[in-house]
Amino acid sequence: MSMNVKIRHVGGVxxxxxxxxxxxxxxxxxxxxxxxxALAAGSKKILLNVGDVNYIDSAGLGELVGAYTSVKNGGxxxxxxxxxxxxxxxxxxxxxxxxxxxxxxxxxxxxxxx
Amino acid sequence: MFDLTGPELHEAxxxxxxxxxxxxxxxxxxxxxxxxxxxxxTASQISMVSREAAVNAVLHxxxxxxxxxxxxxxxxxxxxxxxxxxxxxxxxxxTSVPDPLSPEGLLRPSGRGIFLMRAIMDEVNFRKLxxxxxxxxxxxxx
Numbered sequence: 001m002s003m004n005v006k007i008r009h010v011g012g013v014x015x016x017x018x019x020x021x022x023x024x025x026x027x028x029x030x031x032x033x034x035x036x037x038a039l040a041a042g043s044k045k046i047l048l049n050v051g052d053v054n055y056i057d058s059a060g061l062g063e064l065v066g067a068y069t070s071v072k073n074g075g076x077x078x079x080x081x082x083x084x085x086x087x088x089x090x091x092x093x094x095x096x097x098x099x100x101x102x103x104x105x106x107x108x109x110x111x112x113x114x
Numbered sequence: 115m116f117d118l119t120g121p122e123l124h125e126a127x128x129x130x131x132x133x134x135x136x137x138x139x140x141x142x143x144x145x146x147x148x149x150x151x152x153x154x155x156t157a158s159q160i161s162m163v164s165r166e167a168a169v170n171a172v173l174h175x176x177x178x179x180x181x182x183x184x185x186x187x188x189x190x191x192x193x194x195x196x197x198x199x200x201x202x203x204x205x206x207x208x209t210s211v212p213d214p215l216s217p218e219g220l221l222r223p224s225g226r227g228i229f230l231m232r233a234i235m236d237e238v239n240f241r242k243l244x245x246x247x248x249x250x251x252x253x254x255x256x
Contacts, residue, residue, distance in 0.1 A: 023165070024133070024136070024169055025133060055158065055162070056162075057162050057165055057166060057169075057227075058166055058169075058224070058226040058227040058230055059169070059224075061226055062222075062223035062224050062226065063223070065220075065221055065222070065223050066223045068221075069221060069223075085155065086155055086158060089155070089159075090230075093230065093233045093234075094214060094215070094226055094229070094230070095215050095220060096220065098220070099220055099221070
């Protein structure tokens with residue numbers, strides 16, 4: 001099972017609902033394409049909903065880092081929300097939780113975009 | 115590293131240098147981790163780092179060369195789950211990978227595979243073969 005992305009716009013924020021696996025290959029390329037498209041469409045506030053991501057590997061972590069860097073370099077802001085225990089554990093182990101702005105839910109996340 | 119009473123279960127697979135091998139190693143690691151009785155989160159982590167070892171073998175070791183193969187072995191004893199992945203590449207120096215926790219390493223898009231293996235497994239050993247490299251991943255059952 002690869003990754004699926006659904007795109008929504010909520011209060012000026014582009015929300016990417018990710019589901020499935022973010023792993024080497026289709027999953028990581030899918031995320032990269034979705035971020036590229038959002039930036040090309042002029043989105044500066046991007047929220048990744050990873051609540052339905054059930055598996056992530058080091059390539060997937062790399063894509064999350066790449067997404068963060070791309071959005072920051074484009075003058076935007078990227079946040080994560082709805083981390084499962086599995087995904088949160090990986091971000092803790094790799095200290096990536098110190099990089100990402102993580103919110104518990106969509107209401108908090110949307111409000112946190114200034 | 116092996117239980118002297120011998121493995122309860124043992125399998126050795128010889129696989130091509132393709133991404134399908136990564137999926138096969140991941141699935142087999144999941145099967146063994148579940149047989150070993152690890153909880154779902156731990157089994158998922160073991161499967162993920164086994165996948166990392168297979169990715170290293172296919173992409174970095176054998177460089178997807180169709181003339182080279184990946185050998186994956188899975189052993190379950192009363193004490194340990196051991197997963198070994200070997201390639202036929204040019205060898206690998208695990209000390210050459212930059213620290214992914216360093217300030218500059220945190221924002222690198224790659225270089226977390228070996229780190230995750232070490233963080234999640236109880237033992238991670240590297241051995242140079244002629245030719246190739248072998249990674250041994252051990253998780254104690256207790």
